Amino acid sequence: MRVYLDHNATTPLRAEARDAMLRAMDVVGNPSSVHAEGRAAKSLVEAARAQVAAALGAEGADVIFTSGATEAAALALAGRGLHGAEIEHEAVAAWVATDLAVNRAGMVTVTDPGQSTLQLANSETGVIQTLPEGLAVSDMTQAFGKLPLAFNWAGCTMALVSAHKLGGPKGIGALVIRRGTDLAAQLRGGGQEMGRRAGTENIIGIAGFGAAAAAAARDLADGAWDRVAELRNILEKAIEAGAPDTIFPGREAQRLPNTSCFATPGWKGETQVMQMDLAGFAISAGSACSSGKVRASRVLRAMGYDDDVASGAIRVSLSPSTRKDDVLRFAETWLAKRSKFAARAA
Missing domain, CATH: 3.40.640.10 (Type I PLP-dependent aspartate aminotransferase-like (Major domain))
Structure with a gap:
């Protein structure tokens, strides 16, 4: 599913x-x-x-x-x-x-x-x-x-x-x-x-x-987006617990309730998107308005991050239809794939 x-x-x-x-x-x-x-x-x-x-x-x-x-x-x-x-x-x-x-x-x-x-x-x-x-x-x-x-x-x-x-x-x-x-x-x-x-x-x-x-x-x-913000926070806590060195650009600022951007230097965002797609999750590595091109995020570059971080970022964006089980399964799957990346990079 x-x-x-x-x-x-x-x-x-x-x-x-x-x-x-x-x-x-x-x-x-x-x-x-x-x-x-x-x-x-x-x-x-x-x-x-x-x-x-x-x-x-x-x-x-x-x-x-x-x-x-x-x-x-x-x-x-x-x-x-x-x-x-x-x-x-x-x-x-x-x-x-x-x-x-x-x-x-x-x-x-x-x-x-x-x-x-x-x-x-x-x-x-x-x-x-x-x-x-x-x-x-x-x-x-x-x-x-x-x-x-x-x-x-x-x-x-x-x-x-x-x-x-x-x-x-x-x-x-x-x-x-x-x-x-x-x-x-x-x-x-x-x-x-x-x-x-x-x-x-x-x-x-x-x-x-x-x-x-x-x-x-x-x-x-009706407060639907307040509930989405809670799910976003659950997702980020799960990611952080399993991979404490994960970088969350913009996290210190006020953000949209549904949006989480996080990066693993050296692990290409494009690779993460493809691996998660094969695992059954649709995410992105930035704006979808670039004719299918995946490249280092110019947004993160403008914020002062180097190319290693900017090219290793993905975006997960939720909606009121997203369930707690969805984000927890995503975090579990992503962390497993990150562990394999870390083992290969060691």
Whole structure:
């Protein structure tokens, strides 16, 4: 029986999202059409927009649906000349000067918020940042649905989010922007999405996103992620008890409740991922958005770790569906394989 422990890469589709998408498949109209069928499609889009805004605490802001957080990053960042840190996701780092300082705990120093971008939570280490007032852009993709947060109180002008990180479908995300902020469209045509993103709306994906966001907000309010944090701590204590020299980058900082990053110098993360996959556990060696490439983590390098540590790190990311038995079996299996590695390396 396989155990999925890579929820920061993508999450299983929620039943609520699947049901909403199936209903949306029967909606015939184009949201830009003025007849009854078009108005029905438009109503579905706007209902989902309201669900995403409510779950993110972004009432009164503009929610612009995109094909995902990567497109949202391009829409927010292209041509703006902003500054960021090397720990930003590749989709953000591609558009900014990665010259902001990062300390050993994974915390970033922002000197000019209005000209900077800062992720709220890192996908590899789980480290949570404190967003400064007046920040230009924040990538909230990993934090949305896992942390109590409100865009309206976060102090940033724009935020990126994605559906498939909280139980929605892949291929749909959003850029959230304070109303009245100037933003030039990158995709031009029919003027959809308030003139910011042209193209007929993906109403099936949008419906799934809205339903997933609403369900994620309920889970958060019910304390589901507090229970996940307890499991993460159980996992790390088990790993530490069996391998006391294991390195946990970012552990001294506040982290996402579901994320554990740990490293064994000399034992390649890629090797660990493959060995654990064969043993029935899905984990990762960092961000999943690098076309299947596994290499030394640039996030850990930016935090000051050498290549031996950065290439020997793996990420285990849990969800409310994860069970105590799952993490204990993972720890037992991983420790057994680590013992074999240590014996060979001796």
